[in-house]
Amino acid sequence: MRTLSDTITRLAALRAAGGVSGNVESAGRLSLLSDFGANPGALRGYLHIPASLGKNAPLVVVLHGCTQTAGGYDIGSGWSDMADRHGFAVLFPEQQRQNNPNLCFNWFSREDNRRDGGEALSIRQMVAAVVGRHSIDPARVFVTGLSAGGAMTSVMLATYPDVFAGGAIIAGLPYGCANTVPQAFDRMRGHGMPRASDLAALVRGASAHNGTWPSVSIWHGTADATVSLSNAQAIVDQWRALHGVSAAPTRTETVNGHPRRVWSDAAGHDVIEEFTIAGMGHGTPLDTLGDDGCGTSGPYMLEANISSTLLICQFWSLAPTASEATGSAMPVRESIMEAPSPKSQISLPTFQHRSAHRVREVHANGGSVRKVIEDALRAAGLMR
Secondary structure (H helix, E strand, C coil), rough: CHHHHHHHHHHHHHHHHHHCCCCCCCCCCCCCEEECCCCCCCCCEEEEECCCCCEEEEEEEEECCCCCCCCHHHHHCCCCHHHHCCCCCCEEEEECCCCCCCCCCCCCCCCCCCCCCHHHHHHHHHHHHHHHHCCEEEEEEEEEECCHHHHHHHHHHHHHHCCCCCCECCCCCCCCCCHHHHHHHHHCCCCCCCCCHHHHHHCCCCCCCCCCEEEEEEEEECCCCCCHHHHHHHHHHHHHHHCCCCCCCCCEECCCCCEEEEECCCCEEEEEEEEEECCCCCCCECCCCCCCCCCCCCCEEEEECCCHHHHHHHEEEEEEEHHHCCCCCCCCCCCCCCCCCCCCCCCHHHHHEEEEEEECCCCCCCCCHHHHHHHHHHHHHCCC
């Protein structure tokens, strides 16, 4: 059990962090998706269809983080740009303030994190509508998201494993680890996580699926003070058991200075990958200045000399790897390395920007304990 002072400090930091927004009110180049179903989660949907989209094209579902919108996350992450380059459609579900005041997907809510209900069903209905209207290959539907969107990605992979071929979870949490606000805060800090076997059982119990499980790409910064790095290992453990792979990775390597671990199944297919981004705080890792870079840096969209958007596309075979493009071996330094251990104490949120890595310390304001807690819960999206 956390002390009251620890909880108040954490809540106040989240309240202050809520004022730094990656939100862009305009939908940008996205078009509104209408008439996609009953929409029990009361979400909004946006879509980008490249002009050159062919038949049986893939679809990527992208889930924004707290304080963000679909259009803002698209500008930051560059998913529409990547879709234009490689010929796939992109769907952006968007949270509404009447559902969550901080625009977080409600990944911790029993109403919204189960199959055939709430926000999860709304996203599933959007996928069905896009697949039917745009000749999408139903075997190549993928989902990714940041933070609360990353946790909601875990929800979609667990509740609809028959729909998604793969997912990419950025600074997120494993499925089913929290169903209450106090649990959500504890899991974000890395406390009280269920055992690996229990985490896998949560996914198995989320649907009647008995087929092939989706592949999973996991991304997390070592300096993430909002969602503990230990959540990345918990996600690995959750899906490693489902794919039946060993605890030790099949191979380890370094990509642009960042460690990558890969687990392959008995057939030699890469089913899980984990990128640990050295020194990065809470956000989506970008390489906007590289030859194949995309996106725009800003709050929670962090320059890290590695493009998660591009590499996720490559993991899903939506974009050619460097070796495939040039016909030569990709210069990746093989090494055996251990992921940095998560911090035992959570520091206040850090925000990194393109020009430099800056740290801003956020301190709790004075006031009553109840008001501080309630204000912080609302700002963090954990209280309606």
